[in-house]
Amino acid sequence: xxxxxxxxxxxxxxxxxxxxxxxxxxxxxxxxxxxxxxxxxxxxxxxxxxxxxxxxxxxxxxxxxxxxxxxxxxxxxxxxxxxxxxxxxxxxxxxxxxxxxxxxxxxxxxxxxxxxxxxxxxxxxxxxxxxxxxxxxxxxxxxxxxxxxxxxx
Amino acid sequence: xxxxxxxxxxxxxxxxxxxxxxxxxxxxxxxxxxxxxxxxxxxxxxxxxxxxxxxxxxxxxxxxxxxxxxxxxxxxxxxxxxxxxxxxxxxxxxxxxxxxxxxxxxxxxxxxxxxxxxxxxxxxxxxxxxxxxxxxxxxxxxxxxxxxxxxxxxxxxxxxxxxxxxxxxxxxxxxxxxxxxxxxxxxxxxxxxxxxxxxxxxxxxxxxxxxxxxxxxxxxxxxxxxxxxxxxxxxxxxxxxxxxxxxxxxxxxxxxxxxxxxxxxxxxxxxxxxxxxxxxxxxxxxxxxxxxxxxxxxxxxxxxxxxxxxxxxxxxxxxxxxxxxxxxxxxxxxxxxxxxxxxxxxxxxxxxxxxxxxxxxxxxxxxxxxxxxxxxxxxxxxxxxxxxxxxxxxxxxxxxxxxxxxxxxxxxxxxxxxxxxxxxxxxxxxxxxxxxxxxxxxxxxxxxxxxxxxxxxxxxxxxxxxxxxxxxxxxxxxxxxxxxxxxxxxxxxxxxxxxxxxxxxxxxxxxxxxxxxxxxxxxxxxxxxxxxxxxxxxxxxxxxxxxxxxxxxxxxxxxxxxxxxxxxxxxxxxxxxxxxxxxxxxxxxxxxxxxxxxxxxxxxxxxxxxxxxxxxxxxxxxxxxxxxxxxxxxxxxxxxxxxxxxxxxxxxxxxxxxxxxxxxxxxxxxxxxxxxxxxxxxxxxxxxxxxxxxxxxxxxxxxxxxxxxxxxxxxxxxxxxxxxxxxxxxxxxxxxxxxxxxxxxxxxxxxx
Numbered sequence: 001x002x003x004x005x006x007x008x009x010x011x012x013x014x015x016x017x018x019x020x021x022x023x024x025x026x027x028x029x030x031x032x033x034x035x036x037x038x039x040x041x042x043x044x045x046x047x048x049x050x051x052x053x054x055x056x057x058x059x060x061x062x063x064x065x066x067x068x069x070x071x072x073x074x075x076x077x078x079x080x081x082x083x084x085x086x087x088x089x090x091x092x093x094x095x096x097x098x099x100x101x102x103x104x105x106x107x108x109x110x111x112x113x114x115x116x117x118x119x120x121x122x123x124x125x126x127x128x129x130x131x132x133x134x135x136x137x138x139x140x141x142x143x144x145x146x147x148x149x150x151x152x153x
Numbered sequence: 154x155x156x157x158x159x160x161x162x163x164x165x166x167x168x169x170x171x172x173x174x175x176x177x178x179x180x181x182x183x184x185x186x187x188x189x190x191x192x193x194x195x196x197x198x199x200x201x202x203x204x205x206x207x208x209x210x211x212x213x214x215x216x217x218x219x220x221x222x223x224x225x226x227x228x229x230x231x232x233x234x235x236x237x238x239x240x241x242x243x244x245x246x247x248x249x250x251x252x253x254x255x256x257x258x259x260x261x262x263x264x265x266x267x268x269x270x271x272x273x274x275x276x277x278x279x280x281x282x283x284x285x286x287x288x289x290x291x292x293x294x295x296x297x298x299x300x301x302x303x304x305x306x307x308x309x310x311x312x313x314x315x316x317x318x319x320x321x322x323x324x325x326x327x328x329x330x331x332x333x334x335x336x337x338x339x340x341x342x343x344x345x346x347x348x349x350x351x352x353x354x355x356x357x358x359x360x361x362x363x364x365x366x367x368x369x370x371x372x373x374x375x376x377x378x379x380x381x382x383x384x385x386x387x388x389x390x391x392x393x394x395x396x397x398x399x400x401x402x403x404x405x406x407x408x409x410x411x412x413x414x415x416x417x418x419x420x421x422x423x424x425x426x427x428x429x430x431x432x433x434x435x436x437x438x439x440x441x442x443x444x445x446x447x448x449x450x451x452x453x454x455x456x457x458x459x460x461x462x463x464x465x466x467x468x469x470x471x472x473x474x475x476x477x478x479x480x481x482x483x484x485x486x487x488x489x490x491x492x493x494x495x496x497x498x499x500x501x502x503x504x505x506x507x508x509x510x511x512x513x514x515x516x517x518x519x520x521x522x523x524x525x526x527x528x529x530x531x532x533x534x535x536x537x538x539x540x541x542x543x544x545x546x547x548x549x550x551x552x553x554x555x556x557x558x559x560x561x562x563x564x565x566x567x568x569x570x571x572x573x574x575x576x577x578x579x580x581x582x583x584x585x586x587x588x589x590x591x592x593x594x595x596x597x598x599x600x601x602x603x604x605x606x607x608x609x610x611x612x613x614x615x616x617x618x619x620x621x622x623x624x625x626x627x628x629x630x631x632x633x634x635x636x637x638x639x640x641x642x643x644x645x646x647x648x649x650x651x652x653x654x655x656x657x658x659x660x661x662x663x664x665x666x667x668x669x670x671x672x673x674x675x676x677x678x679x680x681x682x683x684x685x686x687x688x689x690x691x692x693x694x695x696x697x698x699x700x701x702x703x704x705x706x707x708x709x710x711x712x713x714x715x716x717x718x719x720x721x722x723x724x725x726x727x728x729x730x731x732x733x734x735x736x737x738x739x740x741x742x743x744x745x746x747x748x749x750x751x752x753x754x755x756x757x758x759x760x761x762x763x764x765x766x767x768x769x770x771x772x773x774x775x776x777x778x779x780x781x782x783x784x785x786x787x788x789x790x791x792x793x794x795x796x797x798x799x800x801x802x803x804x805x806x807x808x809x810x811x812x813x814x815x816x817x818x819x820x821x822x823x824x825x826x827x828x829x830x831x832x833x834x835x836x837x838x839x840x841x842x843x844x845x846x847x848x849x850x851x852x853x854x855x856x857x858x859x860x861x862x863x864x865x866x867x868x869x870x871x872x873x874x875x876x877x878x879x880x881x882x883x884x885x886x887x888x889x890x891x892x893x894x895x896x897x898x899x900x901x902x903x904x905x
Contacts, residue, residue, distance in 0.1 A: 015425070016407070023427050027382075032374040033367035037496045038578040042835040045496050074367040087365045094357060094801055097809055098230025098546035099364030100371065100497040125843040132835065134496050135230055135546045136812025137805070138846040 002062050004069040006031070007076030017063035021055075022046045024062055025073060033074030033103040037132075044131030047104035048073050054111035074103040077110060086110055089148035090141075097135035105131050109145045118150045198339050201225070201280035205263035209333040211284035212245070214292070218312055218325035220247050222285065225265025226277040227257035227517065228360065229547035231865050232802045233273045235358045239798060240278045243351040244285035244343060246309035247324070249359075257519045257541030267518030267620060269549070269683060270651070271765055271863025274798060278861070287341035288333060295327040296320070346796065346857035353857060355801035360543070372515050372542035373500045373575055380502070381410055382426040383563035383574040384433035385631065386419035387584065390828025391679070392445025395419065395634075399439055406432045411566040416636035420563050422572055430577065447827040448678045454590045455487050458613040463672035468649045469658070475606040475665035478598025480707050484699060486595075488691045488892040490823030491588040491684055492832070494840050497545025498581040499552035503560035504571040510537045510564075514557040515544025518620070522554050525621035529558050529632035529639050530565075548813070550682035552576055552585040554621045558629040582833035584630055587823055588684025589615035589677070591654070593695040597664065599707045603717045605664035610696065613672040614654035616644040617687035619680070630680070644675045647687070651762045656689040657870060659763050660696055662718040679825065686761070686866045690814070690873060691892070693759045697874030698881070698888065701755070705742040705886050711756055711878065712739060721760070723767045723793055726854065728758050730791035731769035734850055745885035747778045747903060755878025757871035766794040766867030770811065772847075772875035776883045778903055781896035785815050785847040785876055790868060792851065795859035803853050803864050810868035811849055816841035818873040822893050 003012045006029060013024055025031045025048065037045030039058050046057040049072040050065065065071075078084030086106045089095070096102045105128070112119060112127045119127065124145050133141065205211070205225070213221045222241040228234045234256055242249035255261050257268075265277055290304070296314045297304040299322065307314050312324040346353065363370045388395070395417035403412045403421060408428030413420045419436055423429035449457040502513040510532070516522040519539040527534030544553060556574050564572035576584075592613040598606040619628045624642025632639040647653035649669075658669045704714035712732060719725065737754065752775040760767050771789045776782070788811050797803045820839050824832045832838035873892070880899070881888055889902040 016427075019425075019427055023425065026374075027376070027426055030376055031367070032369050032371070035371075035373065035497060036575065038835055040578070040834055040836075043496050043578075074365075078366070080362060080366050083366075090365045091357070091361055094361060094805060096361060096364060097232065097805060098495075098497075098543070099361070100230075100495070100545035102364050103367060106365070129843045132496060132840060132842060134494055134548070134813065134840055136809035136841060136846070138812060138841065138843050139808060139849055140805070142843070 002065060003067070004065055004071055006071045007073060013062065015062070018061045020058050021060045021062055021065070022057040025057060031073050031075055035100055035103055037101070037104070043101070044104040044108060045101050047107040047131065049107060049111060052114065054108050074106060077106065084110065085148040086113070086144065089144040093140050093144040093147060095140035095144040096137050101131065101133045105133070105141055109148070113145070113149060121146070196339055199276065199280045199283060201263065201265050201276050202283060202337050202339060204265070206336045208284055208287060208335055208337045210263045211281055211337065212288045213333065214288070214324050214328035216325045216329055218323045219253060220245060220251070220312060220324060221253040221255060222281060223255045223262040224277060224281055225257060225263040225520070226268045226273045227519070227541040228543050229268060229517065230545070231806060232358050232799065233268065234360065235356060236274055236278055236798050236802065237281055238359060239351045239356050240282045241285045243349050244282050245289050245312070247312040249351060249356065251311065259519050259523050259539045264520040267521060269517050271761065271865045271867065274861050275765070275863050278798065282343055283339065283341055284337050286343045287338045290341055291331065291333070292324050292327040295330050296322045352798050353796065353855065355799055358802070370543055371497070372502065372513055372544050373497060375502050375513055375542060375573065377571045380571045380573055381422050381424060381567060382429040383420060383422050383560060383572045384429040385559050385574070385580070386421070386433045386436035386440065387580060388417060388442055388634070390444045392828065393417070393442040394445065396441040396443055398436060398441070402439070403432050403436045406435065412436070413563055413566050415562065416638065417634040418562065418631050420559065422563050422567055426575070444828050448825055451827070454489070455592055458590060458592045458674065461674055463613060463674050465670060465672050467668060467670050468652070468655050469667060469669035471667040473665040476600040478606040479601045480703070481596070481598040482703055482706055483596040484594070484702065484890065486593045486695045486698060486890050488591045490590045490679060491817055491821045492582055492823060492838060493548045493551040493585060493684060494582065494838060495545040495548065495551060498576040498578050499556040499585070500544060500573065500575040501557040501560040502571055502573045503557065503564040505564050505568045508536065510561055512537065512539045512557050512561060513542045514539055514553060515542060515547070516553045516557060517547060517550070521620060521622045522557055525554065525627050525629050526558060526561055528627040529629050530561060549588070549684045550586050550620060552581050555584065555630040558631050562631060579833040582838060583830045586619060586680045586682030587830070589617060589681040591688065591691045593692065595695060595699040597699065597703055599703055603707060603709055603714060605662055605718050607666035608660045608662065608664035609668045609670070610658045610660065610692065611670045611672065612655050612658055612688065612692060613674070614688060615674050615677040615681040616646065617653035617681065617683055618647050619644050619682040646671065646673045650764065652688065654688045655692065656687045656762060657693040657759065658688070661721065661724060661758065661760055661763070662700060662715070663720060664718070679830065686869050689761060689866065690817070690869045693870035694757070694873040694877060694892070697757050697759070697871070698877050701742065701878045701881055702888060708741055710739045710741055712737065715758060724758060724760060727767045727769040727791040727793050728756070730852060730854060731771050731789050734791065734852065735771035735789040737771060742882045742886050749778060751776050751778060751883040751885070753879045753881070753883025755875045755880070755882050757874025757878065759871040759874070761863065761867045761870070765863035766792055768792045768807065768867045768871045770868065770871040770875040772872070772879040774876060774879040774883055776880060776899060781899035781903070783819055783880055783894055783899060785819070788847050788849045788872060788875065790849070790851040790871070791854060792864065792867060793854040793856060794862040794864040794867065795856050796861045797853050797855045798861055800853050800855060804851055806865045807868045808849050808851055810866065811872045812841050812846045814869040814872035815847060815876060816845070817869070818876050818892055818894060820893050
């Protein structure tokens with residue numbers, strides 16, 4: 001039995017401790033935010049926060065979670081009524097096409113802004129570089145992060 | 154319903170018919186079917202209306218005023234459902250937010266084949282718009298009759314009609330007095346561009362909020378009660394056949410519910426996703442396989458392309474008198490296999506219940522997929538329902554259809570249980586259809602005055618379109634491996650002028666003598682199909698590389714040389730706009746000594762399919778002559794595609810295509826061993842990232858008075874061409890002849 005909190009709610013799961021976190025989040029907890037992408041930690045679609053740090057959920061077996069870890073997914077970042085500035089900025093900049101990478105993009109960017117509220121464009125590009133978008137919306141994503149930066153993240 | 158073919162179908166005649174019909178009586182029988190019209194009977198019938206003539210196949214109005222519009226087109230990440238909503242809302246005068254929109258469901262929507270080829274706006278939205286215009290006029294006719302006034306006197310606000318005397322009638326009430334179960338009146342008049350309020354605006358994408366707030370929208374997120382997970386145990390080579398497998402050992406693995414073997418098709422159903430994957434992996438590894446013949450007989454693919462038996466056909470041939478050339482030039486270019494490489498791999502959900510099959514799929518064509526599934530499963534396709542649900546970005550014929558069959562085959566072993574199959578990224582890369590490797594050879598001549606005398610374009614290629622139901626066969630991958638296999642039909646190339654392998658091989662330049670010859674290899678040791686633009690990207694890139702070489706060899710500036718050889722004002726307009734944006738400086742590309750870093754600027758110009766978007770791109774690059782590394786610093790583009798229904802949507806498609814094409818052009822190629830693709834992850838098949846995506850500045854030239862042209866595949870070719878020509882300029886006229894322009898190939902060209 002592993003216990004942790006997801007988006008502020010306590011969770012107990014009784015699965016093989018080797019199970020990657022992504023499957024627990026998506027299939028046991030029915031969360032849509034984290035996406036299964038490449039499954040190898042190379043694309044970033046599964047990015048979530050564990051105790052405030054961005055983590056590739058496909059690469060983290062749940063046994064590697066410290067007891068009482070706090071996990072945040074896109075669902076826990078904001079809601080339509082109270083959007084996180086990045087969520088509002090992604091809408092304002094129409095910063096996606098298919099949206100499959102979007103959850104990972106926003107979570108990775110949220111970790112950046114929590115650490116560095118006003119990053120330069122070069123810092124954004126460097127920080128986001130391991131999050132892939134095949135539709136080619138990189139320029140819009142950078143603009144969305146710039147728009148959200150400095151808005152009390 | 155009886156049809157009277159003699160009734161004149163003009164809009165006025167229809168209004169009279171509507172006005173004279175008794176309340177509540179169906180008036181459909183008064184109208185000839187769209188197909189019954191003779192060639193002289195008014196405007197041409199849009200192809201999608203011809204296939205789906207009934208008005209209520211496109212639009213329905215409920216008594217409470219709810220308006221439902223239906224499209225056979227599907228959302229592939231391109232924003233098409235937003236465009237459909239804009240078009241329908243504008244033509245109907247209903248608030249876009251209030252429309253119900255149903256897309257891609259074999260039980261509910263029109264059959265529009267596949268959503269591909271940049272045709273969804275051009276064909277799909279045109280048909281929907283016409284149906285909505287017809288419905289609006291019909292409903293106005295009802296109110297006009299009831300109030301005894303002219304239809305022109307009626308105003309509409311969000312589905313509520315009002316007359317000058319304060320009369321009001323909602324669409325729901327009006328619809329109750331007539332029937333929309335009748336053919337679409339193809340003479341219905343769409344709004345003038347000046348009267349459009351939503352078409353032509355950058356209406357925000359309707360699906361973006363749900364994606365940004367993690368609501369359930371993707372097929373990967375469907376989780377019906379009792380769902381199980383399936384996975385396929387793949388052979389180690391495309392030509393492999395199963396010799397033996399220990400199914401008992403796999404059945405004993407944790408969570409495994411069923412193990413399925415049908416010929417060489419092997420798969421598992423398990424309670425958990427990771428359990429299904431683990432069992433399928435072990436099953437594939439522990440099974441014994443006969444590997445079959447090596448790919449391409451062990452030759453290089455380019456050698457195979459130009460030496461294997463091909464169907465050779467002259468597809469375009471123009472002859473005219475021309476002055477003698479003072480310069481001739483002949484070249485060969487190559488492009489390797491390239492992949493869709495979506496972030497999310499293909500996924501499907503299937504459930505058998507009482508002998509009927511329901512499938513949720515991100516296919517480009519729910520109706521064709523239904524037929525293909527029927528063939529593979531050997532059941533009547535009418536017993537199958539396919540419902541579209543969104544997947545990851547599509548970019549062409551990927552594994553979406555194939556995985557639907559996998560899910561159906563595995564779900565058949567657990568009747569009543571929904572089974573979701575989500576391929577691994579490696580599985581997608583190895584087993585989806587790839588964009589074909591191609592070879593082009595171009596030859597041309599230039600007269601003393603700088604005018605082209607002749608232009609020949611030969612293209613060698615594997616198929617670019619092997620959609621699931623070509624012919625009578627089945628192109629769903631697992632169907633080929635069943636005990637009773639259902640093979641695909643022999644593939645024929647798509648006909649010109651849109652073409653497949655030879656798409657965009659017809660020059661956009663006015664050479665007096667022009668010949669396009671295709672050498673088509675229907676047999677494909679590595680399965681190929683549609684990658685965004687089909688042959689269009691590589692043919693147009695080849696042509697644009699070639700025209701720059703002709704310009705350089707004849708000592709002319711590439712812009713001046715193009716302008717001397719094209720008269721198409723729309724091409725010239727986008728070219729001039731892109732040059733203006735980029736601050737282009739004229740100059741002749743000439744040999745120069747190597748420096749450690751060399752910069753250059755290049756142009757790419759194209760009219761997609763010779764029929765759709767006009768796009769010009771300027772690229773600025775630098776080449777590190779020590780490492781061969783190319784950096785694209787900046788891209789500028791200008792696009793004209795007639796009426797831009799959603800200008801920001803056009804920009805998003807154009808710039809996304811520019812980013813994707815930059816990656817195709819510089820980084821992407823398939824590598825394989827004797828039996829199967831080996832470039833199966835983002836390490837061995839890298840795609841664009843933030844650091845390698847150039848800064849982009851783009852404009853869309855809107856032409857509201859002109860029909861909308863396909864735009865989703867418009868920028869790939871001119872972007873690749875602009876980058877190629879910028880490298881050509883940077884490297885002092887040294888040309889790299891094989892895409893992608895890897896460091897090794899750049900260094901080799903620099904040494905020449």
